[in-house]
Amino acid sequence: MDGTILLFLLQDGITNGAIYALLGLALVLVFAVTRVIFIPQGEFVAFGALTYALFEAGRLPGTVWLLLAFAGLAFLFDLVEAIRDRALAARLPRVVFFDLAVPGLLAGAAVFVAGRGFGPAAHFAATLALVGPLGPLVYRVAFRPIAGASVLTLLITAVGVHLALVGLGLVFFGAEGLRAPAMSDLTLAVGPLLVTGQSLWVYAVTIVAVAALWLFFERSLWGKALRATAVNRLGARLVGIRTGFAGSLAFGLAAIVGALSGVLVAPMTTIYYDTGFLIGLKGFVAAIIAGLASWPLTAAAAFAVGVVEAFASFFASDLKEIVVFMLILPVLMWRSLKQVHVEEED
Amino acid sequence: MSEALLDIDGVAVAYGKVRAVRGVSLRVHAGEIVTVIGANGAGKSTLLNATMGALPIAEGCVRFAGRDLARLGVEERVGLGLCLVPERRELFSTMTVEDNLVLGGFRAPRAVARDTIAEVYDRFPRLKERRDQLAGTMSGGERQMLAMGRALMSRPKLLMLDEPSLGLAPRIVADIFRIVADLRATGVAVLLVEQNARAALAAADHGHVMELGETVASGPAAALAADDRIVESYLGFH
Numbered sequence: 001m002d003g004t005i006l007l008f009l010l011q012d013g014i015t016n017g018a019i020y021a022l023l024g025l026a027l028v029l030v031f032a033v034t035r036v037i038f039i040p041q042g043e044f045v046a047f048g049a050l051t052y053a054l055f056e057a058g059r060l061p062g063t064v065w066l067l068l069a070f071a072g073l074a075f076l077f078d079l080v081e082a083i084r085d086r087a088l089a090a091r092l093p094r095v096v097f098f099d100l101a102v103p104g105l106l107a108g109a110a111v112f113v114a115g116r117g118f119g120p121a122a123h124f125a126a127t128l129a130l131v132g133p134l135g136p137l138v139y140r141v142a143f144r145p146i147a148g149a150s151v152l153t154l155l156i157t158a159v160g161v162h163l164a165l166v167g168l169g170l171v172f173f174g175a176e177g178l179r180a181p182a183m184s185d186l187t188l189a190v191g192p193l194l195v196t197g198q199s200l201w202v203y204a205v206t207i208v209a210v211a212a213l214w215l216f217f218e219r220s221l222w223g224k225a226l227r228a229t230a231v232n233r234l235g236a237r238l239v240g241i242r243t244g245f246a247g248s249l250a251f252g253l254a255a256i257v258g259a260l261s262g263v264l265v266a267p268m269t270t271i272y273y274d275t276g277f278l279i280g281l282k283g284f285v286a287a288i289i290a291g292l293a294s295w296p297l298t299a300a301a302a303f304a305v306g307v308v309e310a311f312a313s314f315f316a317s318d319l320k321e322i323v324v325f326m327l328i329l330p331v332l333m334w335r336s337l338k339q340v341h342v343e344e345e346d
Numbered sequence: 347m348s349e350a351l352l353d354i355d356g357v358a359v360a361y362g363k364v365r366a367v368r369g370v371s372l373r374v375h376a377g378e379i380v381t382v383i384g385a386n387g388a389g390k391s392t393l394l395n396a397t398m399g400a401l402p403i404a405e406g407c408v409r410f411a412g413r414d415l416a417r418l419g420v421e422e423r424v425g426l427g428l429c430l431v432p433e434r435r436e437l438f439s440t441m442t443v444e445d446n447l448v449l450g451g452f453r454a455p456r457a458v459a460r461d462t463i464a465e466v467y468d469r470f471p472r473l474k475e476r477r478d479q480l481a482g483t484m485s486g487g488e489r490q491m492l493a494m495g496r497a498l499m500s501r502p503k504l505l506m507l508d509e510p511s512l513g514l515a516p517r518i519v520a521d522i523f524r525i526v527a528d529l530r531a532t533g534v535a536v537l538l539v540e541q542n543a544r545a546a547l548a549a550a551d552h553g554h555v556m557e558l559g560e561t562v563a564s565g566p567a568a569a570l571a572a573d574d575r576i577v578e579s580y581l582g583f584h
Contacts, residue, residue, distance in 0.1 A: 085417060086417070087417065221448065221449075221452065224441070224445055224448065224449055225449060225452060227438070227440075227441060228438045228441065228445075228449050231438045231439060231440050231441065232436050232437065232438055232439070234400065234432070234436045235436035235437060235438055236438075236449075237400070237419075237420040237421060238398070238400075238420065238424065238429070238430055238432065238436060238497075239424065239449050239450050239452050239453075239496065239499075239500065240420075240421045240424035240425060240452050240453040240500060241421065241449070241452055242419075242421045
């Protein structure tokens with residue numbers, strides 16, 4: 001192997017690592033706020049990629065119907081809960097607004113955008129507008145009713161949600177794989193390397209997204225409220241933070257980050273309805289290496305995962321996935337030796 | 347006397363089949379300090395947590411400013427002006443002192459929160475000195491002050507304090523009780539749960555004694571402090 005190949009592999013690894021970093025950060029965020037190990041994160045990536053690719057192909061993505069279906073389901077859940085609590089009159093306006101009006105408007109906007117050739121920027125925005133709300137809706141339907149359950153119960157639920165979403169993906173997107181055209185045709189020669197416009201997009205969007213998340217959590221009251229919920233759930237309730245809303249917000253951010261990653265990978269590889277799982281799992285490996293707790297460590301681990309993957313696919317492409325997922329083993333062993341096991345206290 | 351701010355009426359709280367609190371009634375009027383004293387395990391903290399909405403009430407009802415709280419969650423009760431400083435403080439330990447206070451004013455309009463934080467810093471100058479320190483690195487007394495400051499950020503009408511003197515040095519305990527007395531002067535009512543009965547009765551207007559989940563004595567704090575039976579059971583060891 002010569003230096004040029006080494007550089008190519010590094011570049012490839014860093015581009016993929018940036019996407020894994022975004023996914024890993026979303027997983028850490030969701031776990032910190034809701035204690036859910038969010039296996040279906042990858043489905044948001046696949047849905048984001050497929051939605052963007054379909055918009056680019058001038059078609060109306062099935063995500064519109066998926067969004068409306070989840071909105072209807074969430075509406076029913078909220079309706080039943082409001083009737084049970086005998087607070088229908090008080091809650092109805094809010095329920096109608098969040099469960100029907102907002103998703104309806106977003107779906108309407110997507111129908112308007114589809115097939116008019118507005119270009120990548122509009123398709124990008126429309127993709128986020130369709131996939132982003134799926135986060136809070138999935139949380140409302142699957143996780144909020146059991147918010148107090150153990151981490152294991154939440155994990156099993158997350159696996160169930162993953163299977164359901166993959167099935168729904170097949171229904172709404174079909175079995176055929178899609179690939180979006182590159183966001184830019186630019187290629188730069190940097191020494192021996194060819195840097196594509198697409199990878200520049202990946203770097204730029206990752207940097208902007210990480211900076212935006214950092215600003216949100218450090219500077220805004222809502223961001224601080226999310227951190228507070230993660231640190232001390234009872235303390236958060238005692239200052240008046242609705243932990244249910246904090247959960248919705250965390251899932252919303254995770255879905256947007258997932259959709260963002262999906263749009264970024266759509267021009268780099270062919271995406272099928274079930275491709276997201278494997279991409280999400282690599283973000284998951286990074287998050288686990290960082291103990292589902294540290295953001296900087298997650299980002300660093302994600303780049304390591306990307307680079308290891310790139311080298312593994314060069315030296316032993318058959319074993320690529322195995323090598324990546326084996327990364328988790330020494331870390332888990334080291335952690336289990338280092339830490340005294342503590343039973344979860346609930 | 348005018349209508350009570352807080353009216354706890356025949357309340358029972360159960361953990362499974364065990365009733366930790368049975369048929370407890372008490373009232374707190376605006377600007378009043380009421381204390382509940384009793385031994386460890388008498389159900390005092392359970393009563394406060396149920397009043398805040400963190401535990402479900404099995405029987406009876408809790409009214410605040412004339413409103414039945416039965417259907418309201420903790421978050422809504424905070425919005426009405428009810429605030430609890432729990433025994434374990436429940437601070438945001440990995441966040442700064444200032445962020446803890448800012449979050450205390452989570453439901454208040456921004457401008458109100460800015461004014462309130464200045465007031466809290468005046469009342470607890472130590473917190474101002476430590477504003478950039480992480481809450482988890484502070485001493486027990488400072489943590490209690492931060493918990494009280496965070497509670498005051500919501501501009502409560504009624505502040506419920508659960509064992510504020512627990513584990514603190516006597517000099518700091520005196521500080522805490524002085525601050526509680528100061529709060530009354532600003533019109534905030536206080537419901538104080540304490541094992542340190544002598545200090546609590548000295549600060550309070552009214553007192554209730556709880557034993558095994560029931561109220562066994564009630565009356566003006568001065569009268570309770572002078573009652574031989576109560577002195578013997580609850581004040582002897584302090």
